[in-house]
Structures are given as structure tokens and as C-alpha cells.
Amino acid sequence: MRIDIWSDVVCPWCYIGKRRLEQALAESGDQAEITWHSFQLDPSSTNDDPRDLAERLGTKYGRGREWAVQANEHVTSVAAEAGLEFNLQDAKAANTVDAHRLIHLARELAESGEKDLHGLLKERLLKAYFTDGLPVGDHTTLTRLAVEVGLPEDRVTEVLAGTTYEAEVAADQAQALAYGANGVPFFVIDEKYGVSGAQPVEVFQEALRRANADRKRVTLITAPGATDSSDAACGPDGCPI
Numbered sequence: 580m581r582i583d584i585w586s587d588v589v590c591p592w593c594y595i596g597k598r599r600l601e602q603a604l605a606e607s608g609d610q611a612e613i614t615w616h617s618f619q620l621d622p623s624s625t626n627d628d629p630r631d632l633a634e635r636l637g638t639k640y641g642r643g644r645e646w647a648v649q650a651n652e653h654v655t656s657v658a659a660e661a662g663l664e665f666n667l668q669d670a671k672a673a674n675t676v677d678a679h680r681l682i683h684l685a686r687e688l689a690e691s692g693e694k695d696l697h698g699l700l701k702e703r704l705l706k707a708y709f710t711d712g713l714p715v716g717d718h719t720t721l722t723r724l725a726v727e728v729g730l731p732e733d734r735v736t737e738v739l740a741g742t743t744y745e746a747e748v749a750a751d752q753a754q755a756l757a758y759g760a761n762g763v764p765f766f767v768i769d770e771k772y773g774v775s776g777a778q779p780v781e782v783f784q785e786a787l788r789r790a791n792a793d794r795k796r797v798t799l800i801t802a803p804g805a806t807d808s809s810d811a812a813c814g815p816d817g818c819p820i
Contacts, residue, residue, distance in 0.1 A: 580611045580790060585618040585755040585765040588678050588704040588715055591654045591665065596764040596777030597705070598661040603783035609791065615686070615701045617679035617751035618763045626716035628672035635672060658709070669712025676748060678704050678715050681725050683744035684734060699728040769793070 582600070586593035604611055621639075628635065637647035655665040682704075685697035703724050707713040713720050718739045725735045738744065755765055758773065766774040766783075768790045774782060 580609055580787070581769055582611045582613045583616060583767045583770070584613060585616045585751065585760060586701075586763045587618050587620045588675050588701070589624075589670075589673060589708050590620055590763055591658065591667075591709065592777040593764040594663060594705045594709055595654075595658055595661050596766070597702075598663060599777055599780045600766065600783050602661075603780050603787060606780070607784060607787050609787050613698060615682055615697055616755065617682065617748040618755050618760075618765070619675055619679065619748070619752065620763070622674070622676065624672060624674045624716075626673055626714065630672070632667050632670040632672075663709070665709050666712055667709070670708060671712060671714040671716075673708070673714055673716030675716065676745065677718065677721055677739060679748045679751075680738055680744040681721060681730070681735060683747045684738050685725070685728075685730055688730065688734075694729065696729055700725060700730065703728050 584597075584600075586596070630638075633644050633647040633651060635647075636650065637644040640647075651665075651667040655667060658665045682697050682700055685700045689696045689698075704715050707720070707724055708715045713724070715721065715724075721739065722732065722735050726732045755763070758765065758767065760773075760775060762776070764775075764777060766786075768774070768786050771793065772786045772790055774786050
């Protein structure tokens with residue numbers, strides 16, 4: 580099973596949705612190949628904004644600090660139900676393009692035979708922002724976190740020093756919009772079933788069930804009266820003559 584996920588590393592519902600999907604997979608026993616795709620909620624964000632998250636959100640949505648504090652308390656309680664610890668009072672402002680570029684590097688390394696580096700890095704960046712209060716737009720911090728999960732420091736430094744993978748980040752964002760996703764998280768299972776938002780575990784379970792039901796078994800056609808076609812097929816041990 581293939582699952583493509585669009586999300587941002589500073590999106591609380593993306594972290595919650597990740598945990599809910601993981602729970603659904605664990606309970607169903609399904610094995611999935613997960614690919615993380617980039618989506619920036621606010622490409623105009625800067626890394627040097629001194630305001631705390633409540634102030635930033637209250638201003639952005641024009642609803643004031645008190646509303647933002649209550650919103651943060653609500654999402655923190657929802658996160659706790661999913662087993663996550665949110666310390667949003669410590670969340671640092673960040674532009675996430677460089678974090679996404681490193682996830683693309685990790686994905687490339689994984690495709691060349693490394694362990695699931697991009698999944699590990701995605702999880703570490705989410706925890707860094709929501710739990711640890713780390714600045715995930717800062718190059719020093721990003722380098723430390725990437726190396727911590729297994730990325731080679733020289734490659735990380737090289738990527739952060741230039742613009743590598745910027746085109747891939749933009750392409751991910753464009754693909755999400757082409758699917759009709761105006762927000763994240765957004766999940767696509769086997770390129771057929773989409774789940775928008777951090778839906779309850781039961782919704783993910785239903786999507787997995789439908790995806791599994793769509794995988795029809797192949798019906799073998801053999802010659803009349805034949806019981807075994809192995810004499811006319813090649814296998815790992817060679818071909819019968």
C-alpha cells in the first residue's frame with residue numbers, strides 16, 4: 580500500500596493526523612510505504628519574528644490574542660489524546676522551506692537504499708517544533724536534527740547552503756493544489772482515496788479497508804486439465820527445459 584502525505588512541520592493537525600494514521604495502520608496490520616510531500620502553510624513566514632505563537636495567530640486571523648490562546652489550548656488537548664505533548668507557548672517562528680528541502684534530501688537517500696530517513700526526519704522536525712520549542716527554520720538547528728536521525732552532515736550542509744530541492748518543494752505544493760487540497764494534512768492512499776484533514780482513526784481505517792478491497796486477486800488461466808503451470812515458467816531457481 581502506498582500513502583502520499585502533504586503536510587507542514589509547523590502544522591498541529593499534521594502531527595495529530597500522522598499519529599491517527601499510524602494508529603489506524605497499527606490496528607489494521609496494513610503495511611504502507613509512506614511518502615512525505617511538502618506544503619508550506621505560510622511561505623511568507625520569517626525566522627526572526629519575535630512574537631510568540633498566540634500573538635502571531637491572533638494577528639494573522641484578526642481575532643486577537645485571547646482567541647489564539649484558547650485555540651492553542653484546544654489543539655494541545657486534542658494532541659494529548661493522540662499521545663503527543665505540545666508546548667505551543669515555546670513554538671518559534673519559522674519559514675519551513677529549508678526543512679522541506681532536507682526532507683527531500685532524506686527521501687532521495689532513502690530511495691538509494693538508506694533506512695526511512697525522510698520519515699524519521701519528518702517526525703523529528705514535528706517534535707522539535709511542537710514539543711521541544713526549537714527553531715526549525717534555523718540552519719544550525721536543522722543540521723543538528725538531520726544528522727541526529729542519520730543524514731550525512733556534508734550533504735545537509737551542501738543543501739542548506741544553496742537552493743537544491745526548492746523546485747521539488749514547489750512541485751509538491753502544486754500537486755496538492757491540483758488534487759484540490761487547499762490545506763493540510765492531506766492523505767492519498769494508493770493514488771485513489773483521499774483523506775483531508777486529521778480525521779478520526781475510524782475514517783483512516785475505512786479508507787484503508789476500501790483500498791484493500793480494491794486490490795483484486797489475479798485469476799490464473801491454465802490449459803484444460805492442467806494442474807501446474809510451473810513447467811512452463813521461469814523462477815528464482817532457473818527455467819525448466
